[in-house]
Amino acid sequence: MRLKAHPRRVGIMGGTFDPIHHGHLVAASEVAHFFRLDEVVFVPTGRPYQKDPAEVTPAEDRYLMTVIATAENPQFRVSRMEVDREGATYTIDTLREMRRFYGPEVELFFITGADALGAILSWHNVDELFDLAHFVGCNRPGHQLTDSGLPDGKVSLVEIPALAISSTECRERVRKGEPIWYLVPDGIVRYINKTGLYLDGRSAG
Numbered sequence: 001m002r003l004k005a006h007p008r009r010v011g012i013m014g015g016t017f018d019p020i021h022h023g024h025l026v027a028a029s030e031v032a033h034f035f036r037l038d039e040v041v042f043v044p045t046g047r048p049y050q051k052d053p054a055e056v057t058p059a060e061d062r063y064l065m066t067v068i069a070t071a072e073n074p075q076f077r078v079s080r081m082e083v084d085r086e087g088a089t090y091t092i093d094t095l096r097e098m099r100r101f102y103g104p105e106v107e108l109f110f111i112t113g114a115d116a117l118g119a120i121l122s123w124h125n126v127d128e129l130f131d132l133a134h135f136v137g138c139n140r141p142g143h144q145l146t147d148s149g150l151p152d153g154k155v156s157l158v159e160i161p162a163l164a165i166s167s168t169e170c171r172e173r174v175r176k177g178e179p180i181w182y183l184v185p186d187g188i189v190r191y192i193n194k195t196g197l198y199l200d201g202r203s204a205g
């Protein structure tokens, strides 16, 4: 990961990215614009402990797809931090590591979807999470959230232009032989075709 030396405001976009799609990219771009972020670091989850491991594609494939999808945007970077970390992936460890790397002056914004944010009270060490970063929840089609129940001043909600795309739908379309062109970047269509990802028997390794 090559990061800028002294950015002031850094977005961290966490996700399984199985596969990354245009909904993720639009969300990161909108939040970067709205909060005037210097860069957005995409962090593909290593071992998402709340998901069935048999249902999750190997981290290396998800990492490579994230690199391919973000390569053309100079504001976007990808971190291997969670892919390389042993054990269950906790956002608290990622934010602590990011904080150590960037130092105390930089403002960190953790970008996540309304569905994930709605479950944040179940996350590991939830209280410390809100001390390390500001949380930005993206309202996506089918998932609206209000900030009730979340700590005051620690969370912002942003409306993302309606892109009713999900990774689940992309995987199902590939399995059924349906096209995913224009739901994901062209390079991701080619990567999936080349590797045979999401066809029966090649979903997890």
Ligand SMILES: Nc1ncnc2c1ncn2[C@@H]1O[C@H](COP(=O)(O)OP(=O)(O)OP(=O)(O)O)[C@@H](O)[C@H]1O
Residues within 6 Å of the ligand: 014, 015, 016, 017, 018, 022, 023, 024, 027, 111, 112, 113, 114, 115, 116, 117, 138, 139, 140, 141, 160, 163, 164, 165, 166, 167, 168, 169
């Ligand atoms: N179309 C979208 N618009 C806005 N945010 C999105 C969109 N799709 C995903 N996100 C958000 O991006 C984050 C990472 O998403 P994730 O990798 O889990 O993708 P997903 O499409 O929700 O996957 P899945 O369908 O497998 O659950 C999540 O917090 C999710 O809510």
Ligand SMILES: O=C(O)c1ccc[n+]([C@@H]2O[C@H](COP(=O)([O-])O)[C@@H](O)[C@H]2O)c1
Residues within 6 Å of the ligand: 013, 014, 015, 016, 017, 045, 048, 050, 089, 090, 091, 092, 112, 116, 122, 123, 124
């Ligand atoms: O830290 C936790 O306990 C935790 C529990 C569930 C999800 N997360 C993070 O939330 C982000 C979105 O996750 P997902 O499963 O919607 O792709 C991703 O960065 C995950 O690592 C984090």
